[in-house]
Amino acid sequence: MKTLARSGHLSISRIFTFEMAHVLSNHHGLCKNLHGHSYKLHISLSGKVIDDPDAANDGMILDFGELKEIVNQHILSKFDHALVVYQKAANAQDLLNLPFERIEVLNFQPTCENLVLHFVHLLELNLPKRIKLHKLRLYETANSYSEWQA
Numbered sequence: 001m002k003t004l005a006r007s008g009h010l011s012i013s014r015i016f017t018f019e020m021a022h023v024l025s026n027h028h029g030l031c032k033n034l035h036g037h038s039y040k041l042h043i044s045l046s047g048k049v050i051d052d053p054d055a056a057n058d059g060m061i062l063d064f065g066e067l068k069e070i071v072n073q074h075i076l077s078k079f080d081h082a083l084v085v086y087q088k089a090a091n092a093q094d095l096l097n098l099p100f101e102r103i104e105v106l107n108f109q110p111t112c113e114n115l116v117l118h119f120v121h122l123l124e125l126n127l128p129k130r131i132k133l134h135k136l137r138l139y140e141t142a143n144s145y146s147e148w149q150a
């Protein structure tokens with residue numbers, strides 16, 4: 001008989017770091033200027049723990065490595081070391097003309113809140129169906145973050 005807890009909520013989490021430049025158009029402070037942040041993205045997932053002695057993922061909700069591949073493919077490959085441009089910003093065309101190869105055009109202002117909602121959408125589209133996104137927290141600075149919870 002397995003001696004495992006049967007109550008409570010179980011989740012797994014992994015932290016990702018990426019660098020991104022953006023402009024908050026119409027912002028009254030410094031963020032109206034082109035600037036960058038070292039973002040930290042905390043992703044928490046829940047789901048059934050696989051109970052199959054023959055499986056490579058026995059005892060796991062999802063292999064951390066599989067989560068890393070999904071996040072690399074669908075988020076970091078677009079946003080890490082990217083310049084993110086809001087397509088409705090007054091200076092969008094000037095930014096798009098800059099000679100950089102990684103520019104991501106968004107149809108929303110790239111605030112911490114909107115980025116979290118966008119990442120939730122991308123993850124919900126690309127996680128295995130048996131996995132539930134539980135919580136997502138995005139640090140824009142060491143002191144400021146936005147959080148989404150299912």
Ligand SMILES: Nc1nc2c(c(=O)[nH]1)N=C([C@H](O)[C@H](O)COP(=O)(O)OP(=O)(O)OP(=O)(O)O)CN2
Binds near residue numbers: 024030031111141144
């Ligand atoms: N609700 C939000 N407020 C602000 C956002 C945001 O996304 N959501 N974003 C910004 C700026 O982009 C940025 O976060 C401000 O950066 P910065 O001026 O560097 O912030 P501080 O230096 O004040 O942060 P520290 O934590 O002290 O380093 C503004 N507001």
